[in-house]
Amino acid sequence: MADVVLRNVVKNYGAVPVVHAINLDIAHGEFVVLVGPSGCGKSTTLRMIAGLEAISGGTVQIGERVVNDLPPRDRNISMVFQNYALYPHMSVRENLGFSLHIAKRSRADIEKAVAEAAEILSLTPLLDRKPGQLSGGQRQRVAMGRAIVRHPDVFLFDEPLSNLDAKLRTQMRVEIKRLHQKVGTTIIYVTHDQIEAMTLADRIVIMRDGHIVQIGTPLDVFERPVNAFVATFIGSPPMNLLPATVTGGALRLSDGTPIPLPPGLSAREGQAVHFGVRADNIMPEGHAMPPTAHMTHVEMPVTLTEPLGTETLLFGTLSGTEVQAKMLNPRPVRTGEVLRFGIALDKCHLFDAETGASLRV
Amino acid sequence: MDQGLNHRIRRRLLKAGHFIGLFLAMSLICIPGLWVVLNSFRPTVEIMAKPPVWIPSELNLDNYRAMFGGIGEGGVPVLTYFWNSLVISLTSTVIALLVGMAGGYAFARYRIPGKSAIFVGLMVTRAVPGVALSLPLFILYGRLGIIDTHFGMILVYVALNVPFTIWLIDGFFRQVPKELAEAAEIDGCTRWQAFWKVEFPVARAGIASAGIFAFLTSWNEYALASQLTRSLNSKTMPVGLMDFTSQFTLNWGGMCALAVLMIIPALVLTFLVQKHLIAGLTFGGVKG
Numbered sequence: 001m002a003d004v005v006l007r008n009v010v011k012n013y014g015a016v017p018v019v020h021a022i023n024l025d026i027a028h029g030e031f032v033v034l035v036g037p038s039g040c041g042k043s044t045t046l047r048m049i050a051g052l053e054a055i056s057g058g059t060v061q062i063g064e065r066v067v068n069d070l071p072p073r074d075r076n077i078s079m080v081f082q083n084y085a086l087y088p089h090m091s092v093r094e095n096l097g098f099s100l101h102i103a104k105r106s107r108a109d110i111e112k113a114v115a116e117a118a119e120i121l122s123l124t125p126l127l128d129r130k131p132g133q134l135s136g137g138q139r140q141r142v143a144m145g146r147a148i149v150r151h152p153d154v155f156l157f158d159e160p161l162s163n164l165d166a167k168l169r170t171q172m173r174v175e176i177k178r179l180h181q182k183v184g185t186t187i188i189y190v191t192h193d194q195i196e197a198m199t200l201a202d203r204i205v206i207m208r209d210g211h212i213v214q215i216g217t218p219l220d221v222f223e224r225p226v227n228a229f230v231a232t233f234i235g236s237p238p239m240n241l242l243p244a245t246v247t248g249g250a251l252r253l254s255d256g257t258p259i260p261l262p263p264g265l266s267a268r269e270g271q272a273v274h275f276g277v278r279a280d281n282i283m284p285e286g287h288a289m290p291p292t293a294h295m296t297h298v299e300m301p302v303t304l305t306e307p308l309g310t311e312t313l314l315f316g317t318l319s320g321t322e323v324q325a326k327m328l329n330p331r332p333v334r335t336g337e338v339l340r341f342g343i344a345l346d347k348c349h350l351f352d353a354e355t356g357a358s359l360r361v
Numbered sequence: 362m363d364q365g366l367n368h369r370i371r372r373r374l375l376k377a378g379h380f381i382g383l384f385l386a387m388s389l390i391c392i393p394g395l396w397v398v399l400n401s402f403r404p405t406v407e408i409m410a411k412p413p414v415w416i417p418s419e420l421n422l423d424n425y426r427a428m429f430g431g432i433g434e435g436g437v438p439v440l441t442y443f444w445n446s447l448v449i450s451l452t453s454t455v456i457a458l459l460v461g462m463a464g465g466y467a468f469a470r471y472r473i474p475g476k477s478a479i480f481v482g483l484m485v486t487r488a489v490p491g492v493a494l495s496l497p498l499f500i501l502y503g504r505l506g507i508i509d510t511h512f513g514m515i516l517v518y519v520a521l522n523v524p525f526t527i528w529l530i531d532g533f534f535r536q537v538p539k540e541l542a543e544a545a546e547i548d549g550c551t552r553w554q555a556f557w558k559v560e561f562p563v564a565r566a567g568i569a570s571a572g573i574f575a576f577l578t579s580w581n582e583y584a585l586a587s588q589l590t591r592s593l594n595s596k597t598m599p600v601g602l603m604d605f606t607s608q609f610t611l612n613w614g615g616m617c618a619l620a621v622l623m624i625i626p627a628l629v630l631t632f633l634v635q636k637h638l639i640a641g642l643t644f645g646g647v648k649g
Binding site for chain 1: 538540541543544545546547548549550551554558559562563565
């Protein structure tokens with residue numbers, strides 16, 4: 001087990017930079033999730049840590065060693081791939097034991113380690129099958145088993161759940177978290193799914209266009225996004241962003257609707273901003289959270305509803321922008337019905353319209 | 362009810378038509394082969410009879426006996442030809458496979474400048490009919506002094522087969538996800554070990570099928586061999602068939618007997634690797 005330190009790590013493909021001098025400190029035993037839209041450089045970063053991709057600049061350190069020039073086999077890491085990359089010509093047993101076999105460990109050692117990993121992941125009855133005879137979830141577990149058998153310093157996961165159906169994905173998510181609790185190894189996990197990131201991570205690293213945008217605990221990035229990109233990327237449904245201008249100490253939406261300035265935010269007079277509010281903080285009256293000190297109200301026609309059981313998502317239009325709101329204890333709502341919504345201002349955000357940066361102080 | 366009956370009749374007719382079509386196609390492929398086998402067991406009189414005799418009145422091993430008999434009794438040095446064919450075909454196949462694996466792997470995995478041009482170049486060599494090369498080759502070989510040697514024939518067949526094996530094996534390696542080798546490297550393999558322990562076994566079926574094609578090409582090749590072999594030193598079985606022709610006669614029975622001997626190893630080999638062959642040709646469907 002070890003900590004992982006990235007210092008000014010750069011990756012160029014020819015003249016095209018894909019990762020720009022990123023810095024990241026991952027503590028021993030931490031579960032860190034790299035998340036971002038496709039093409040943001042998260043997988044490339046992971047592959048540089050694994051040694052599958054050459055590092056164009058900066059240093060990667062695992063434990064005490066700078067591993068820049070070490071081949072993958074000398075880094076004592078293991079990796080779970082998106083397509084599992086199980087060896088199709090070997091049985092599950094051979095797949096699990098392969099790394100130990102290569103390391104020339106004794107047969108008894110290998111058997112013991114394989115049995116142990118199989119036990120942890122309930123693979124024991126499947127040991128003699130070939131990967132082709134397994135279901136998606138089982139293959140996923142074999143891939144994880146292959147990773148844990150070696151007791152590596154660091155686990156790397158490259159979108160391991162994206163080939164599974166929704167139900168299985170939720171299930172495996174829990175298993176991965178449980179696995180981390182059991183073995184306590186440092187995990188670096190790449191995904192484009194913000195729900196996976198939120199549910200699994202000790203800390204989330206949000207990347208865009210080869211830069212790290214924000215690093216923080218799941219609650220941190222959810223409650224205090226540094227910019228509009230993070231705000232809309234993290235959380236489901238995405239945060240509503242409404243264009244507005246600061247006029248006379250209050251916000252004025254583009255159609256003139258006045259909204260009081262949320263507390264704890266600093267904005268210049270006349271500044272063009274985006275007013276950010278999550279669906280959880282804009283709810284129809286009578287179907288909402290208890291009112292807080294900083295409430296304001298708007299009226300909005302409902303254009304679409306999405307019942308989810310315990311709550312219903314309401315789509316409406318406010319000052320020309322589509323807005324999603326949540327209705328707790330839902331009742332049927334007609335399309336076109338105009339409802340009065342309460343907005344919890346103390347949970348709202350302001351972002352500079354130009355830079356997207358958060359205006360929270 | 363009526364409609365159901367119609368439907369059933371139509372389906373049966375279609376099925377019968379299907380069978381008849383298949384039967385005709387298979388006849389076209391199989392009858393010449395069967396005719397060769399049949400002729401190897403019967404006397405020339407019956408072979409040459411007009412109208413043809415389909416059901417033989419007598420089957421015997423006379424042609425085989427004569428073939429293995431001494432010179433002057435219609436005998437030919439079958440075992441020497443067989444040995445020459447075997448050495449030349451096997452060696453050239455092994456070399457073509459090794460080169461094909463190296464080349465195919467490189468094409469499948471690495472970025473090479475001008476890759477597609479090189480690839481097309483390789484394929485173009487297949488478009489040149491082998492016979493067209495026989496005269497230049499003959500002159501070249503004459504100067505080098507490698508006419509009528511195993512080495513010379515092996516060289517020709519390697520050159521003939523390599524573009525094909527590269528092309529085929531490239532296709533198979535392309536279908537092996539590159540993550541498999543990466544996983545193996547992370548599991549502690551060197552690049553070399555990752556290839557031999559993971560990528561090679563996974564693509565083995567495809568490589569086996571490339572091997573069969575290469576072997577059969579060398580085994581059956583006649584045009585070039587007839588130019589570049591002279592004597593017992595290197596004459597292969599297809600060339601040996603010509604021993605049964607003389608100025609005025611053609612010993613069809615003997616020729617067929619030798620042809621049967623030629624077919625047997627090819628058949629045996631195909632049966633041995635049949636499983637691999639089918640797996641290789643339907644590779645996409647068996648990915649783990």
